[in-house]
Amino acid sequence: MAYEWFVSLRYLRAKRKQTFISIISFISIAGVTLGVAALIVVLAVMTGFHDGVRQQILGNIPHVLIQRQGGGLSDYQQIIKQVRTSPHVTSVAPFVAKEAMLLSRRNVAAVNVKGIEPGHKILNQKFLSIDHKPVSELLFERNGKLPGIVIGLDTATSLGVAIGDSVNVIPPMFTITPFGMIPKMKPFRIVGIFRQGGGFLDTFYAYIDMAQAQSFFDSEGQVSGIEVEVDGFDQARPVAAQLRGEYHFPYVIRSWEDMFGSFLSALKLEKLGLFIVLGIIVLVAAFNIATTLIMVVMEKSKDIAILRSMGATSRSIMKIFLFEGLVIGVLGTGLGAALGVVLAKNADPIIKWLERTLGVKIFDQSVYGMDHFPSVVNSGDVITVVGVALTICLLATIYPAWQAARMDPAEALRYE
Known part of the structure; x- marks a missing residue:
């Protein structure tokens, strides 16, 4: 020493x-x-x-969102396969979304109807459901008289509906008939209500089966976008930057920070x-x-x-x-x-x-x-x-x- x-x-x-x-x-x-x-x-x-x-704040907002300028993604399966191989990516999920009105008992609520696949992260939260059955089963059940829909508690309160009731979904689309243009409408059965999806934005979402959404919104073979989840919030920006280098215009790739970063x-x-x-x-x-x-x-x-x-x-x-x-x-x-x-x-x-x-x-x-x-x-x-x-x-x-x-x-x- x-x-x-x-x-x-x-x-x-x-x-x-x-x-x-x-x-x-x-x-x-x-x-x-x-x-x-x-x-x-x-x-x-x-x-x-x-x-x-x-x-x-974010709740249902994806870490990284992939969309196409001026239309949907028709080659989404190939994109999903390639994105899954990127570093820090934990899950990739396509979705079909459309603004719509929910009508029930003369009450109306504006929502964003999102078609999702089984295993979506929104299904991991707690729900009020029919007979306390898993919403992941009820939502994608194909044998029911009416297709299922999941809405938020605030939306259910505005409409005055409960579990098992039906609501009419009215997107901004019209059907031409001999009597003129009639708004497109389809009844859905409420199979689940979430109290709080983790974020205030979830109040404005309603969820249905993606196959139903593609058929109802005339989006056969297409999706509105792809949600990418990463292993940490801080990894969203570098992953988005990497994907931008691989997918150029007309693809639009945004991280959650690009969309809602000012909140934090x-x-x-x-x-x-x-x-x-x-x-x-x-x-x-x-x-x-x-x-x-x-x-x-x-x-x-x-x-x-x-x-x-x-x-x-x-x-x-x-x-x-x-x-x-x-x-x-x-x-x-x-x-x-x-x-x-x-x-x-x-x-x-x-x-x-x-x-x-x-x-x-x-x-x-x-x-x-x-x-x-x-x-x-x-x-x-x-x-x-x-x-x-x-x-x-x-x-x-x-x-x-x-x-x-x-x-x-x-x-x-x-x-x-």
């Missing part, structure tokens, strides 16, 4: 007369620990809320603001490190003079106090990172335990529309916090170490 490390570690262990300085060192470590832990926990919670709110700009700004505010906590703890080292330099002035007279260079003296400050910073940052990750990963059980113990409601699931307290530990955030904390701690040690290095041995020993 280099003697600079030995001396710096020795200075951290206090003698009886230097207990106060040692206590300040431990307070500095505790300050860095709490600052780093708080920063990691808050960023994890903000990331969790960001993802939760993003899911609430405020959350990103808030996360950045919290990072800056809580980063000040680490900065305050770093000032404690600087104060500790200044006091150590004042206390050890005689030791520094003796080391200089024995041949130690200014560079070595500076290393001693840099190492001491670095030890405090690394210990505090390491402990804070470990504590922050543990708290962030167990935020939901901790919140529930506090609610049971204190008898108060900290997180109201009905308000936020989430079944658990959101907390997502992002490795990038943790690395950033650790890097910023270590940088601040290292910068805080420079001035005291520089002052110790430029100390004149003769002046320090004059009155000894």
